[in-house]
Amino acid sequence: MPKAATPLNDTKILALKPKEKRYLIADGEGLYLEIMTSGTKIWRYRYSLNGKQQPLVTIGEYPAVGLKEARKLAVKYTEIVAKGVSPIADAQKDRGFAKSLTTVREFSEHWYQSLIADKSESYRNVTRRVLDKDIYPAIGSKELAEVNAGDILVICDKIKARGSPQAALLTRNIIKRMFEYAISRQVATINPAHQLVARFIATPQSRTRVLSPDELGLMLRKIYASDMARPSKLALHLLVITMVRKSEMIEAEWSEIDFDNGIWRIPAERMKKDKEHWIHLSRQALAMFAELKELSHSQKYVFPMRRGYEDRPISKSTLNAAVRAMDTGVQHFVIHDFRRTASTHLHEMGQSSDAIEKALAHSIKGIKGVYNRAEYADERRKILQLWADFVDAQIETQRKVVIGGFGKTAA
Template sequence: MPKLATPLNDTRIKALKPKANRYAVSDGGGLVLEVMASGSKIWRYRYSLHGKQQPVVTIGEYPATSLMAARERARRYAEIVAGGVSPMADAKKDRGAEKSLNTVRDFGAYWTEQQMSDKSDEYRRTTNRALEKDVYPAIGNKPLPDVTPGDVLAICDRIKKRGSPKMALHTRNVIKRMFEYAIARQFVTINPAAAVVARFVATQESRDRVLSPEELGRVLRAVYASSIRRPLKLAIHLLVLTMVRKSELIEARWNEFNLDEGIWRIPAERMKKDREHWVYLAPQAIAMLRELHEGRTSQEYVFPTVRGTDRPIAKSTLNQAIRALDMEVQHFVLHDFRRTASTHLHEMGQSSDAIEKALAHTIKGIKGVYNRAEYADERRRILQLWAEFVDGQIDEGRKVVIGKFGSAA
């Protein structure tokens, strides 16, 4: 009795390595996968007609032709052979009907399908956003081998003109990874993005990004409309309202808060200037913290990790959450919330010294000698004013349920 072939699966197929000479692995039913010396893997169909072995039929290359698709074609070809006819003509028609991968857009879709399945949702979203927003409109219809370093640089320059140098660098890296895969699959021989040096795309410059009122509302509405965890939504909102640094918020401990008095005392060892800092919480912030306290999973940390250990979330968690949002806001980082609050409060005519104290900035000269409670009443008032201003921007186009965090909450 002939030995039955062990059916293939994607894990086994990916583990097949090229050898000096090509070799074939059977899936059964006449379907074989031929592994070429170059590393390419080609589906073939072997069959006999009228008692004679016939030339193999080429089905397509893996993974462009998936295992399931190859099996379906082999099954159909077996039915044709059973009727006494060669499936060669049908195989040629099938291959001709396959989508061409010649253009950047077509190959990009193929690349994301093959390479992104094991990536995080956030990684897939940011990659697809770069392709759809900037790469495809510029070079989507261009043949893959015709893309030049100048094309890549032009895309990056357009993104930088929008005020988004980091997004420009990210997009360059997406193109680079896509062409690395194209080279591996023997579609092209040159990677045009590799010739665009990273430091020429995005340089280290002091940031001066300030979100407009409309952008601020758009960001927070996008946060609450997203699928990220509720505590992370509140963390981003609190980052806006409290004007603290990201590290100061994510490492916050419950014993630092007196919610009845509306004061958050951040100890000196957690502050950039090694000086204790008091945050005078607006009612909106207090309501959020009470919600977090009621649903807490840690007795110590306000924003604990979900990985089973009693420690705060990673420093990158909120950054990843923001990058995953679907919103039309020019690139910004979380630290820009502090500059945004300072700018708008100054424009409202609020005390510069009180704003600087609220930001935990050092005030030079004789004014800087005052104790931590100096400007307390004014700081409490401006943080309440800021919370109401932020509420107004959210309400301007609100279509999502956010929570009752108003002054009466």
């Protein structure tokens, strides 16, 4: 039998602290308290119908809704469920939901606070900008039930007329997700955005972007001249010259860095292919890691969070948000393009394709791919040093900002 929940009391509730992710604490009889990352505490009711678990029902926020009242409502909803009926409509009436959240703006704000507020900073900012700039001016005052596909098409066409088809598609997707949530809360019955086929709004962006040498130098100069934190600047520079994936960089641990032998050993569990990967560090990369060691307040992570008491790495959105917040001078660029850029230029320099693929932690098919992790070690060490020197040369062109003499005096 499932373990019975230990009933909550106000003392226990007040002692509950937010964590990196929202979490639920059971009180019993289907009643849960959800603690959001912001510290907000919300009563939820969990139930099943016809043997299938249903979405959580929101009861209200603690302490506005006290423990006794939440338990009373949970008993009420249990009685409704026993009749084979969903308690969502009753819960909405209990909260005055149906009266207060009927327009696009009103419900979108509720959706934003319920589902978007705990997402990454960049995701929140993009969603907020789309709501305020394009959705609310057009249909914010409209009743949810009155919005049709034509209304959304007008919004998308207006955005496309600005020369931003991808932004139009993003806006359609945000409206679609908001209406999906409205339907799950029984505030809406149809999703008008479903009728707009994505490929007729915009085609997917091609992921073939390669930065030119000038763009590479310009971007790194802009990064070093910006006001972003020094570790973030070094992280972005290291992403360029080590050719690793962003997740592999931000979760790097000091135990993986062998300063004596100039090797960064990334364990299999952190690699996309579940195979240990060695990066033969250039002089520049070693110097950057040495500087990061001096800057770090963490005994474990190379890029620890700057705030909070937990020893954990920066979030996956940190570097994206840092780049997005500045004027890089380079158009249509994402961080993952660094790997493609390195591969393209190294191939153009006539370097070994197999060594480049190994440096990128790509699999090599056929008999040539059956090697141990030291295979191509000398070539990989050579091309990573060549690439770091090449990147340095692009930064030096027209630079007017102090970056750091990484590896310049090394033998």
